[in-house]
Amino acid sequence: MRTALPSLLLLNFLFATVAYGDDSQGDPRLDYMLQCQGCHGADGGERPSAGVPTLVDLVPRFLGSDEGREFVLRVPGVSQAPLSNEALASLMNWLLETYRSSEAAPQFTRYRASEVARARELGPFDVTATRARLLADER
Ligand code: HEC
Numbered sequence: 001m002r003t004a005l006p007s008l009l010l011l012n013f014l015f016a017t018v019a020y021g022d023d024s025q026g027d028p029r030l031d032y033m034l035q036c037q038g039c040h041g042a043d044g045g046e047r048p049s050a051g052v053p054t055l056v057d058l059v060p061r062f063l064g065s066d067e068g069r070e071f072v073l074r075v076p077g078v079s080q081a082p083l084s085n086e087a088l089a090s091l092m093n094w095l096l097e098t099y100r101s102s103e104a105a106p107q108f109t110r111y112r113a114s115e116v117a118r119a120r121e122l123g124p125f126d127v128t129a130t131r132a133r134l135l136a137d138e139r
Contacts, residue, residue, distance in 0.1 A: 025084060028087075029094065031081075031087055031091045032091060032094070044095070057099070057101050058072060058095070058099070061134075061138065063096070068134050070119050073116055079119060084113075089111040092111045
């Protein structure tokens with residue numbers, strides 16, 4: 001966290017000063033800024049007062065199981081983002097690689113558009129209970 005986040009913030013800042021195109025879909029950084037950053041912030045850090053969990057280190061927390069993989073796609077902010085399945089898969093892969101506390105890139109199977117499409121078809125679910133179970137399973 002200490003090493004990765006400051007450079008992330010700088011990147012976001014630089015990027016914000018350069019480009020705000022109409023057709024941002026498919027540029028993960030821009031899509032994050034437009035569709036996620038309002039709630040999750042530029043650093044993706046936890047915002048406890050708003051009930052917003054951290055997006056840092058999602059791979060070790062959730063990507064170890066099929067259900068966790070699916071959970072990350074199914075949370076409303078993700079599944080209902082106004083992005084194509086392709087753009088959302090790119091955004092999630094970018095997010096999982098970028099928002100991490102360790103120097104080493106996390107190992108995970110990249111999301112594909114077809115997996116996003118399947119998760120979106122599953123519809124609403126109990127986010128809080130599923131999240132609690134997944135995080136308990138991890139230990
Ligand atoms: C309107 C505010 C809002 C927006 C916009 C939003 N989120 Fe979220 N996000 C939340 C909240 C609140 C949670 C906690 C779970 C819940 O209540 O849905 C969450 C949970 C998550 C989680 C699960 C993390 C965990 O530990 O449970 C991920 C992953 C995530 N968001 C990614 C994104 C991405 C990627 C985008 C943009 C495409 C996005 N969110 C847009 C508010 C938002």
